[in-house]
Amino acid sequence: MDKLEQAVDRVLRGDTAAFQEIVETTSAQLVRLGARMMGNIADAEDVVQDAYVKAYRALCAGDFDRRSTVQTWLYRIVVNRAIDQKRGRTRRAETSDAAVEQVWDGAASAEARVALSELDEWLSVLPNEQRAALLLQSAEGLSTKEISEALNCTEGAVEQRLVRARATLRERRKQS
Amino acid sequence: MTDLDDGSERELARLLTATDGLRARPGFNARVLAALGRERLPGFIELALSSSRRALPFAILAAALATVWAVQTDRSVDDELATSVGSLELE
Numbered sequence: 187m188d189k190l191e192q193a194v195d196r197v198l199r200g201d202t203a204a205f206q207e208i209v210e211t212t213s214a215q216l217v218r219l220g221a222r223m224m225g226n227i228a229d230a231e232d233v234v235q236d237a238y239v240k241a242y243r244a245l246c247a248g249d250f251d252r253r254s255t256v257q258t259w260l261y262r263i264v265v266n267r268a269i270d271q272k273r274g275r276t277r278r279a280e281t282s283d284a285a286v287e288q289v290w291d292g293a294a295s296a297e298a299r300v301a302l303s304e305l306d307e308w309l310s311v312l313p314n315e316q317r318a319a320l321l322l323q324s325a326e327g328l329s330t331k332e333i334s335e336a337l338n339c340t341e342g343a344v345e346q347r348l349v350r351a352r353a354t355l356r357e358r359r360k361q362s
Numbered sequence: 363m364t365d366l367d368d369g370s371e372r373e374l375a376r377l378l379t380a381t382d383g384l385r386a387r388p389g390f391n392a393r394v395l396a397a398l399g400r401e402r403l404p405g406f407i408e409l410a411l412s413s414s415r416r417a418l419p420f421a422i423l424a425a426a427l428a429t430v431w432a433v434q435t436d437r438s439v440d441d442e443l444a445t446s447v448g449s450l451e452l453e
Binding site: 355 | 368369370371373374375377378380381382383384385386387390391393394395397398401
């Protein structure tokens with residue numbers, strides 16, 4: 187059993203301070219995934235913070251059923267939260283003419299920020315679920331089975347999303 | 363499908379590598395832990411409630427057994443008193 191699973195066991199036994207270990211072990215990876223989903227660090231931080239609070243509540247309530255690994259479970263919460271936030275942001279953008287606030291991209295290097303903006307623009311043609319599947323496979327190295335657990339869908343649906351996402355990106359590249 | 367001859371795959375790989383250096387702003391973990399600290403009290407309450415829910419069947423069973431024991435004890439005391447009173451009357 188790895189360090190993360192052991193920390194979860196300790197939280198389940200009532201040692202709520204062990205959650206700090208989970209945060210320290212996973213936050214860099216989750217923020218990076220969040221940033222690639224959201225297109226900026228500030229939104230990614232909000233998403234990941236909300237995801238941790240949700241995960242903590244679920245652990246305290248005994249709702250984590252261990253059908254997937256802790257890491258996959260956290261990916262799932264982050265991706266779901268990111269998709270919800272992106273949908274909310276789209277709705278807000280549709281209903282408001284307010285200028286979009288410029289967000290500070292924190293400790294990321296200038297090159298990484300430029301690349302993130304480019305990646306966001308490059309993936310913006312994809313529906314959120316396809317974007318998530320592609321990022322979980324290409325950036326996080328998850329298997330189709332793990333992605334299906336993270337996205338709560340069948341492995342067939344994951345493969346279909348990946349094929350469609352790649353076809354869309356290929357088509358876009360041909361046009362540009 | 364990881365066809366590296368495909369330009370779009372190469373582009374994706376390039377952008378993912380270039381964004382590997384993304385980091386949260388300083389103090390992010392501390393902000394998360396502070397948010398969790400605000401959750402802790404409700405978390406404990408929830409834990410206590412869920413533990414209470416789990417203990418409820420045992421509590422009901424214990425209450426039922428205690429009631430049965432109390433009724434039986436009461437009856438045996440009544441019987442003993444009745445016997446004593448009957449004995450006194452006969453005397």
